[in-house]
C-alpha cells in the first residue's frame with residue numbers, strides 16, 4: 044500500500060465527548076479490533092479500515108491481549124500498521140488494551156492478579172511497539188482475587204507510565220462502585236467501564252448507567268450491533284463470510300434465527316427514519332448522555348462508513364422509542 048497521510052478534514056466530522064469527569068474526550072464512535080485484525084484476517088483490509096477510521100475522526104482504537112485469532116495477533120498487526128502509517132499521529136490516538144481473559148498457560152495467564160496484569164501489559168506493549176497505552180482495562184471481574192490487588196496493579200501501571208488511564212470492563216454496578224472507590228483511595232481515578240450494551244442486551248439499564256454517572260466515570264458500549272445482528276446483513280439468511288457463518292466466531296446461527304423476526308421489524312422503523320438498521324442501533328445508544336462512546340466493529344470500510352453516518356441523526360420521537368421497546372420486549 045502507498046504511503047499514508049491522514050485527511051486534513053478529519054476533525055470536522057464527529058463530536059468528542061468527555062469521559063465521565065475526566066479531562067479525556069472520546070469520539071462518539073470508537074473502533075474495536077476484536078475481529079477482522081488477527082493473523083487469520085486480510086492484513087490490508089484491516090489497514091484500510093484503520094486509515095478510513097482515522098481519516099473520519101475516530102481517534103480511539105480498542106484492543107486486548109487476546110484479540111486475534113491467534114491471541115496477540117491483533118496487537119501485532121496493529122503495531123505494524125502503527126509503525127508504517129500512524130507514527131506521526133500517535134499523540135492523536137487513544138489506544139487501549141486489556142487483560143483478564145486466558146492468554147497463556149499456567150496460573151498467571153488469566154484473571155486479575157497483579158502478576159497477570161503487569162506481565163500481560165508488558166507483552167501487549169511489546170507486540171504493539173508502544174511505550175505506553177492510553178487506557179488499560181481489567182477485562183472482567185475476578186471473583187478470587189481481592190479487588191484491592193487488582194486495583195493496585197492498575198494503580199502501579201499508571202505510576203510506571205505504562206498507561207495514562209485505567210478502566211474496568213464487564214463490571215456490574217456493585218463491582219463498579221467498589222473498583223472506583225478503591226482506585227480513588229489509591230490516588231488513581233477510574234476512567235471508564237466498557238460494557239456490552241445494545242438493543243438486544245439491556246441489563247446495564249437496571250443500575251449500571253446510574254452507577255457510572257454517580258461515580259463520574261465514562262461508559263463505552265461494546266457489541267452495539269449485537270455482533271452484526273442489528274444490521275441489514277441477516278434480513279435474508281446468513282451470508283457467506285459473515286460472523287455467524289464463521290466457525291471461529293462468537294455469533295451462532297441459532298442467535299440469528301431467534302432474532303430474525305425482531306430484526307425485520309426494527310429494520311422497518313429504521314427505514315422509516317431514513318437510516319440503516321446499524322445506524323439506528325448506534326443512534327439508539329447515543330441518545331443516552333451517559334454513553335461516552337459506542338465501540339463498533341467492522342469487517343469492511345463500507346460498514347464503517349455506514350456506521351459513522353449514524354451520528355447524522357441521533358434523535359428519536361417518543362412514538363419511535365415506544366415502538367422499539369414494544370418489539371424488544373416481545
Ligand SMILES: NC(=O)c1ccc[n+]([C@@H]2O[C@H](COP(=O)([O-])OP(=O)(O)OC[C@H]3O[C@@H](n4cnc5c(N)ncnc54)[C@H](OP(=O)(O)O)[C@@H]3O)[C@@H](O)[C@H]2O)c1
Nearest residue numbers: 075076077265266267268269270271274285286339340342
Ligand atoms: N470488553 C469486552 O469484554 C469486549 C467483548 C467484545 C467486544 N469488545 C470490543 O467491542 C468491539 C466491537 O465488538 P463487536 O465487533 O462485537 O461489535 P458490533 O459492532 O456489534 O459488531 C461488529 C460486526 O458487525 C458487522 N457489521 C458492522 N457494521 C455493519 C454494517 N454497517 N452492516 C452490516 N454488518 C455490519 C460486522 O460483522 P461481519 O464480520 O459479519 O461483517 C462486524 O464485524 C470489539 O472489537 C472490542 O474492541 C469488548
